[in-house]
Amino acid sequence: MFEKRMTAGGGSDSGDVDSGYAWWRLVLTLILGTVACVGNWSVVVLLPTLQVEFDTVRGGASLPYTCTMLGFAFGGVVMGRLADRVGIVVPVLIGAFLLCVGYILAALTTNIWQFAAFSLVIGLGSAAGFAPLISDLSLWFSRHRGLAVAFAASGSYLSGAVWPMVIEHFQTTQGWRATHVGIGIFIPLVMVPIGLLLKRRLQTVTYVQAEAVTEAARTELGLSPNALQVVLVVAGFACCMAMSMPQVHIVAYCGDLGYGVAVGTQIIALMLGLGVVSRLASGAVADRIGAGPMLILGSSMQAAALLLYLYFNSKSSLYVISGLFGLFQGGIVPMYAVIIRKYLPPREAGIRISLVLMATVLGMACGGLAAGYIFDATGSYRLAFLHGFLWNCVNLALVIWLILWPRQRRRQQALAT
Template identity: 75%
Template sequence: MPREAATPGDVDSPYAWLRLVITLALGTVACVGTWSVIVVLPTLQLEFGTLRGGASMPYTLAMLGFAAGGILMGRLVDRLGIVVPVLIGAALLCVGYILAALTTSIWQFALLSAVIGFGSAAGFAPLISDLSHWFRKHRAVAVSFAASGSYLAGAVWPLVIDHFQFAYGWRAVHVGIGLFVPFAMVPLGLALSRKPAQTSYAAAEAATEAAREELGLSPRQLQGLLVVAGFACCMAMSMPQVHLVAYCGDLGYGVAVGAQIVSLMLGLGVVSRVGSGAIADRIGAGPMLLIGSAMQAVALLLFLFFDSRSSLWVIAGLFGLFQGGIVPMYAVIIRQFLPPREAGARISLVLTATVLGMAAGGLAAGFIYDATQSYRLAFLHGLLWNLVNLALIGWLLVWPKWRRRSRAVRGHLRA
């Protein structure tokens, strides 16, 4: 498939912003696979006769598929561009959803959820990596827009699925999604066939080398720190996102209310992502990441003490506003400090760690609930992981200043 090379002037250009809009629409469609299972979780638990932990398994396998797909498709983006991963994702989503509608056990559904998650991965890290090459001055806000596709999917798809599930059943809904997704994804993906110019890569390489020298960490050290930090923050983030629908059902407010609250939370998460990106372009991605993580910890703490219907609406909204901008900041940090020609693989690896954190956190919360018949310890469990993330990101911000100060002291002593 021929691809037209972009000129250096295309960076931060009107074409780049058009590409952002297409990317956002594509991510919104493709990321249905990360949200559909949380809406049908209570239905699956009843139909297949399993406990909450067992019913959480499809979500966990969907996230594992999403993680594996992110890594493999990230490598494909570096080598072939974005179109091939999008077409692969569309095909897998079509097959996965239609076959999931035919399952007769929770384990069959869980295995096909892994296929669905793998396909949905095309709508997240690969798209973020691809778009990051088209912006320099406004990279943080652009990356945040690209990452907002997953949250727009979370704001739109749960309401759509809940409505049609009530009217036609979850199996019919899955068939409908399987038919709709490739119909939308294929033309959007083909519209992104253009690639950045080689001169853009060369300029970005020089900038990242200089920034990395100032930071004082090797690519491997920085990559490892971001992987652990990303996993920790999403272990914390997963509890409200995965279990809030079921939590509202347990409290007697109804699954539909839970889906509406999740939709609000993720809709405000989009606002948070865009706003955080705009702020990060001014103060830097690292400080913005620290602020977002601290605010997420506050929201998790509020969940521990308030569970009335009105308070859940308020806290979930705050949670969306607080944590929505966290994940895109990892991608911006990678593009600031690590080689641009490896952006697809490196961004995908760190974002895969966040996905694994979501998967492990969602599963852990389910088993904690089964053991205690309460989500209180699950919220506390998430808060502790959030503190780990805060410690790592705080160290990352302090380390360069401490390093410069130590070098200055050593130089003064030698003099």
């Protein structure tokens, strides 16, 4: 019932792409991402508690977040490659198992190093809910690919809007250890049945048609696949070095300012909830103006929001600025996936997209850790925000060059002839 017929001329998409089934798959993907990406945010809420529980400094308490992000980054590449070969179901089932084990064992730890080790396992499991899902869903859409990719990527932010509030509540009433055990039991109960509903694979003709389109676009761009991959990897790392400061440390920052952990949790939920709005809106806009211009717009606005954090820190201003930050930066990361699907081979979508998203996650991991140590060294987050802004400038320079390069190349070719 979800099938769409090919036109008589054979020039349209196969019965898979942009079909009713593709939209149904989008809904399941969003739910999976929301559930699986809990690992990215539970440790953020827990950061002040870990610092007290394990008697460590702010940088040490940031270590589990970094380990989670490392697992998330490298797990995304492995699972993305696995999705290219055998489909999305296997990575989802593996992710559910790893999250179950990671959360339950993390609840039994007695020091920060043990907790960090199991945070790595949690990150590996959460990886199934991001890059592999984005690459898989991008194959099922053509006309609305930007919006579809934004939906798939929004699972991570919707997770950040929902889970911190849930975790903060149960951490307060039941303790963080019992909360972790509960998460470990809940995750596979949701992920396994939904993952099994995604068994259907694309038709071979779909890949053939898509490859012809990407090859033509790549020729016009004038960059080799590997050259484009490198540019996007560096740009992705830089943007998330900038993005990490508010996302990772806003709860602790609010605690330091005397507003309390609950306020910080509300702010990060607001930030990431509006990030979902931003991602969906940016996907719709990208389908009209292109992923490149949308990427420049998002990066520019993120830089502006980071500057605002330098000058305002009242409770009301943090709500406003963090809301703006969520709206400004939410659409950046999905645009990398849209660009890859436009220019690079579709049969390599899983590994190609995962490599760039690995770079973004490593940026989050390194940025979060760096901000923690900058705070320990200076007693303030002011330089940490400035550090993020400078990395944002690197990202902006790269994406502007990427957009201008084809025009400059065509101009040089025209002058040569």
